Amino acid sequence: MTILIPVDSKDRDQCIISSIEENKAWAFVTLDEGKIAKVEFFDRREDISCWIDTVVVINELEYVWPFMDEGIVALIAPTQKSIDEIVEAFLFKDLHDFAV
Secondary structure (H helix, E strand, C coil), X not given: CEEEEEECCCCCCCCCECCCCCCCEEEEEEEECCEEEXXXXXXXXXXXXXXXCEEEECCCCCCCHHHHHCCCEEEECCCCCCHHHHHHHHHCCXXXXXXX
């Protein structure tokens, strides 16, 4: 399972989710058996060649149609900021579905 998150820096412990328009990097999180197995950072989304299962964005105003067109699930993190908070909310199904 993989999750893509637009973030404000490449610092694993300090970065927080940001808007797609203002992000400094993309956090590509790989989950294995409900735990974070790996976090990689990419400057551009186009640099990611692996399959992306889910993209998590900061609010419902984000432009996620290109992701959805590729079959990627789009979710919203309404209050979660850090990668760990977002992944925990994802595992407990506390992220919001994107209003279609």
